[in-house]
Amino acid sequence: MFNFADLEIPLVGAPMAGGPSTPQLAAAVSNAGGLGMLAAGYLNADQLSEQVQQTRELTERPFGVNLFCPADPNDNPVNAEALLQDYRQTLAPLGKEYGLDLLNDELVLPDHFYSLLDWLLANPVPVVTFTFGCPSAEDVERLQAVGTYVGVTVTNPQDATLAAQAGVDFLCVQGPDAGGHQSTFRVQDEVNQLPLSQLVPTVQAVTDLPLVAGGGIGGSKDVWSLLTLGVETVQIGTLLLLSNEAGTSQAHRDALQSGVTETCLTRAFTGRPARAIVNDFVAEFDALAPAVYPHVHYFTAPLRAKAKDAGAWQHVNAWAGTGFSQAQTRPPVEIISSLFKD
Numbered sequence: 001m002f003n004f005a006d007l008e009i010p011l012v013g014a015p016m017a018g019g020p021s022t023p024q025l026a027a028a029v030s031n032a033g034g035l036g037m038l039a040a041g042y043l044n045a046d047q048l049s050e051q052v053q054q055t056r057e058l059t060e061r062p063f064g065v066n067l068f069c070p071a072d073p074n075d076n077p078v079n080a081e082a083l084l085q086d087y088r089q090t091l092a093p094l095g096k097e098y099g100l101d102l103l104n105d106e107l108v109l110p111d112h113f114y115s116l117l118d119w120l121l122a123n124p125v126p127v128v129t130f131t132f133g134c135p136s137a138e139d140v141e142r143l144q145a146v147g148t149y150v151g152v153t154v155t156n157p158q159d160a161t162l163a164a165q166a167g168v169d170f171l172c173v174q175g176p177d178a179g180g181h182q183s184t185f186r187v188q189d190e191v192n193q194l195p196l197s198q199l200v201p202t203v204q205a206v207t208d209l210p211l212v213a214g215g216g217i218g219g220s221k222d223v224w225s226l227l228t229l230g231v232e233t234v235q236i237g238t239l240l241l242l243s244n245e246a247g248t249s250q251a252h253r254d255a256l257q258s259g260v261t262e263t264c265l266t267r268a269f270t271g272r273p274a275r276a277i278v279n280d281f282v283a284e285f286d287a288l289a290p291a292v293y294p295h296v297h298y299f300t301a302p303l304r305a306k307a308k309d310a311g312a313w314q315h316v317n318a319w320a321g322t323g324f325s326q327a328q329t330r331p332p333v334e335i336i337s338s339l340f341k342d
């Protein structure tokens, strides 16, 4: 069974769904002595199978796979349909600029969670983590029974307690400065505002499980201050986004290097809170977005895809943690070793 103590470097390369995570990036992080992660949140089982195979060809070291727990439909407000229709109307003029009819687009909500889980049970990988909720104790046990080390990403001590009760092996503690989505368990949850350095002790107070901590890391000082708190491993995502191994789109790279200095937590792109570069889309639509998930994610997806293809960074979801100005176009091994220099 995987153990964090076996890593040469106490570092996890965060799973980053939507393009940035690739087999090349996961393998580069693992080959550098950390734990590389694949992001299966938006993949189907065939795509995951291909990515796992490619990763295995690139590294003999342990790596992990991250899954998104499906949203409970009861999490969405009773007037979700009306809220969605309003938001479609708000976004329709921008959609039109990209040749899309957002008002009449049919919404398809794929759900691959159980087929991904079945695939991972049949084809075990060393580590599996869950985001946006906690799997059942039975599913945790089934993964452990095939030799997989299981983690859940939490943003507060209450959810840490729930995950510990489900029998997981470790927790990823995500602070509010993290790039991308916050792993809140319920769609309507407000984001915890406690800085990571204060959040970690509140989680340590409710569980003895090994912790991975991340969110907003910009340099070696951040890494050492977390390790001093007694966490097993730190996690970085944003710092890896500009490496060649990451599948980060050009529009996303442009946003990170645009000179914009601000990020914020916004539901504008997906309906769930996620930290992104403040571009035109965020500035215009943040206040108008409903907390309805995954519907907002899927109906803004064609718009974001068109904007990405057009290289329009002002309209893409450029996820970024608060340390994004420190991201560099360097190989992951160099990015990682620079964090562990004295």
Ligand SMILES: Cc1cc2nc3c(=O)[nH]c(=O)nc-3n(C[C@H](O)[C@H](O)[C@H](O)COP(=O)(O)O)c2cc1C
Binding pocket: 014, 015, 016, 017, 018, 020, 039, 040, 041, 066, 130, 131, 153, 174, 177, 178, 179, 180, 181, 183, 214, 215, 216, 217, 235, 236, 237, 238, 239, 319, 320, 321, 322, 323
């Ligand atoms: C582009 C991007 C995509 C992300 N996608 C995922 C994901 O698929 N699953 C997940 O658990 N976390 C995801 N996250 C959050 C990371 O797991 C992690 O919490 C975050 O990267 C740490 O903060 P940092 O980006 O400031 O280093 C994503 C983050 C970014 C920047």
